Structures are given as C-alpha cells and as structure tokens.
Amino acid sequence: MTNLTNKRLLLLGGSLWKEAIKDFAEKHNITLIATGNDTTAGVFEIAHECYSIDSTDADAMKKFIVEKQIDGVYMGGSEPVISVACTYLNELGLPCYCTKAQWELLQNKSQFKQLLIENDLPVAPKYDILSFADIDSKLNDIKFPVITKPTDGCGSNGFSVCNNAEELKAGYERASAASASGSVIVEKFVRNDGVVVFYTFSNGKMYFSGLEDKYPVKYNEQGSYVAGMHIFESKFKDEFRNRFDEKLERMYSSIGIKEGSVWIEVFHDGDDYYFNEAGYRYSGSVSIYPVDYFYGINQVASDIYYALTGESVIFNHDSLIKLNKKKKFYTIYSLHLNPGVIWDVKGIRELEKDSDVVVIPITKGIGTKVCSTGSIAQVYGFVHFVFDTNEELFEMIKKIHTTIIIDDGQGNNMLARKIDLNLVKQRL
Numbered sequence: 001m002t003n004l005t006n007k008r009l010l011l012l013g014g015s016l017w018k019e020a021i022k023d024f025a026e027k028h029n030i031t032l033i034a035t036g037n038d039t040t041a042g043v044f045e046i047a048h049e050c051y052s053i054d055s056t057d058a059d060a061m062k063k064f065i066v067e068k069q070i071d072g073v074y075m076g077g078s079e080p081v082i083s084v085a086c087t088y089l090n091e092l093g094l095p096c097y098c099t100k101a102q103w104e105l106l107q108n109k110s111q112f113k114q115l116l117i118e119n120d121l122p123v124a125p126k127y128d129i130l131s132f133a134d135i136d137s138k139l140n141d142i143k144f145p146v147i148t149k150p151t152d153g154c155g156s157n158g159f160s161v162c163n164n165a166e167e168l169k170a171g172y173e174r175a176s177a178a179s180a181s182g183s184v185i186v187e188k189f190v191r192n193d194g195v196v197v198f199y200t201f202s203n204g205k206m207y208f209s210g211l212e213d214k215y216p217v218k219y220n221e222q223g224s225y226v227a228g229m230h231i232f233e234s235k236f237k238d239e240f241r242n243r244f245d246e247k248l249e250r251m252y253s254s255i256g257i258k259e260g261s262v263w264i265e266v267f268h269d270g271d272d273y274y275f276n277e278a279g280y281r282y283s284g285s286v287s288i289y290p291v292d293y294f295y296g297i298n299q300v301a302s303d304i305y306y307a308l309t310g311e312s313v314i315f316n317h318d319s320l321i322k323l324n325k326k327k328k329f330y331t332i333y334s335l336h337l338n339p340g341v342i343w344d345v346k347g348i349r350e351l352e353k354d355s356d357v358v359v360i361p362i363t364k365g366i367g368t369k370v371c372s373t374g375s376i377a378q379v380y381g382f383v384h385f386v387f388d389t390n391e392e393l394f395e396m397i398k399k400i401h402t403t404i405i406i407d408d409g410q411g412n413n414m415l416a417r418k419i420d421l422n423l424v425k426q427r428l
Helices: 015-028 042-046 058-067 079-092 100-107 109-118 132-141 165-177 237-254 288-295 299-309 348-352 390-403 421-427
Strands: 008-011 031-035 049-051 072-074 146-150 160-162 184-188 194-202 205-219 224-232 260-269 272-279 329-336 344-346 357-359 379-387 405-407
Touching (some): 100 272, 109 184, 109 237, 109 272, 160 165, 165 184, 194 299, 205 237, 205 329, 237 260, 288 329, 329 390
Parallel strands (some): 008 031
Antiparallel strands (some): 146 160, 205 224, 224 329, 260 272, 357 379
16 A cells, blocks of 8 residues: 555545544544634544635635645535535546536436436336426326425435425425525335445445445424434345345446445335435445444545545555444434534433444534424434344433433433334334
C-alpha cells in the first residue's frame, strides 16, 4: 500500500463517524483539514486545520483545494455536499468515487425507479401525476392507500401515506415542499416492513456487504414512517441474493459504478419484493460498523485511501470494531425524540460501557430544538449493539430506555419509545 505520511486530506463531512476518521489519520500520519458552515461539527474537532468555507460553493472550494495543496477529499455522507463536490473534484482531476451523472441517477427516485424497471427489478406501481393540478382528474384511477414522496429527498422528509383524496392533496404539497425541484412521486402503498441491502465496489467489482431487516415506526401526525431499528443479518439474505444479486450487479455495471458504497431499501411483503430507493453513500444510521463487523470491510478507511491515492483497497485495513466477543446479530436502534429543546443528556457514557455496545453515534448537541417533523430529524442518535438471543435484544432495548435521559429542562425525558416489540417478535 502507498505511504500516506503527511498527505493532506480535506474533510467535507463524516462527523457521525469522526473517531473512525481520526483513528485512520493518526495511524498513517495524515493531516486533516475541515471546511463547512457549521464549525461545531465533529470533523472540526479532529481536524488540524479548520476553515469556515461553504463546501457547496464550487468555485471557492476549487480555489481553496489548489491553494492549500490538498492531496485528496473525503466527501462524508451529506447528500447536498456530495452532489456538488463530486463535480468539482472531477473537474480538478482528484479521485472521486462517483460522477455527477451517476450520483443523480441513484439519488433521484424517479430516475432510479426507471433504472430498476429497465433491469427487470420489481418496483411498486406508480401513478402518473405530474402536478398538483392533475390529482382531481386522476382520482378515479387511484386505489388507496398511496404514498407521496419527493423525488430528491431523504430521511423520510416529505413522505406521507394517503388514504383518501384529501390526504393525497396534503401529502403532495408536503412532498413538493420537501423537494429541491418540487417534483413528487405518487405510488401504491405496499407493506413497508422491509430490508436494506448493502454493497461495496472496488475496481468495478461488486461485493455483497450485508442485508438488514428494517423496522419502521410511524409518526401519526405526519403519517410518515421512519426507521426505528435495523437488525443484521436478515434471515432472507440467501433468498434475496439468489434472486437479485446478478441483476443488481448488471444494473450497476451498466451505469459504470466502480467504487464506493451503495445501499437499497427494499419493501418485503410475503413472497414479493419491491425495490424502493438507493443511496450512493453510507446509510444515515451509520452502516459502516455492521458492514465491517460481518464482512471485514472498513469503508471509511477504504474511501480515505482511495481519495488520497486513486487506488482501490477495501480489505486489510484496521477494523472499526473493538468488541472482544462476536455475536450472531447486530442491531442499530434509533433514539427517537419528542419535540422540545435538548437541555441535558445523561446515560450515554454509561451505556457505552456495556460489553455488547459497539458505538453510539450522536446527531444533536445540547441546545438543539427538535421540531415535530416525522422524519429522521427527530432522531437523536443510534445505539449499535450485538446479541445472540431475542431475550438479549429485548433486555438491551429496556436498558436503553432506563439508562438514557434526554432532558428538555422542564422535567420531561424527550426519548420516545416508538418500537412495538410485539411486532418485532412476529418478524424475528
């Protein structure tokens, strides 16, 4: 492997897994430089040099990269940042795992859905509603319930389940407001219990990197669903791979994907699978850890190494996992919050000492106002832990809710218990 000593790495994101970045940088004597508008972000804590520059200002960033003699750029996980950065990195000739065209094809839900159809992968039926004004004329063709979602959104922002015409109109407006382009998808509502599949690419080869069961929770006010818990490995792993791996590999090859990490959310109803949406990045619940746990791929180290050298090496990096004992299953448990202002937090450090806890990435700091959005914006963080038996799973969930207190300053614990354990038992 290439010696990385004194290489200068620009960080555009990655605060949720800042320790993974820091560990790799320290081992290889890499100088870290951080840019961005939020100087309280975690990457500023680990950087040797910090600059308050908008990472989405392409002209300013190109000038900065040249002036500061940057050797490589790590884009992190922010969709708005990656969307712009991939263009200016390619223009500068710096290593970048994607092109702007590839990024948009996988991020735009309408374009990705068409790509799935072209590759004989099943999707939920879509209604041809191109604007709010089309709704009334299409009502006779619609079989409720349906869902509305922005074509270019993420984190369940703007997502609604609609059971009648009135809810469809409200959902359409909500989705349009959450979309940068104002574009909305209306499609049949299918059972949204499902799986998420992960792949890592290296030198044009696709490596299966896990299949998790996703347990959504519902926000009744917005009618939206947000991930409440993920469990690796899914019992459907072999069945899924036998049915879809080859088709997915052909699909990604057809658009020239050679490097990087992808995930796809897939709804699962009986014998039927419906491919929904994709991400060309790590998942928002910080999937780098279970991928490393089961498959030995440290995606952070791989991406940094590629950014600094242009060489693709996904194995033989130090592991992110520090546990002494390996267990059969890996859980990511979302810490959902009721609305309020975070005044104080207790119990995180205590929970981190548990021998089955891998990591607890935190998304919000003291003083953050949490609004009722029915989206991932109401998630404080994620408890990653391992277990062997259902009893261990339920005991850890109980421990989470008896240990963590997120105080709103008025005597209320903002931490909400959204998961229905009876439904979890039915799926395990």
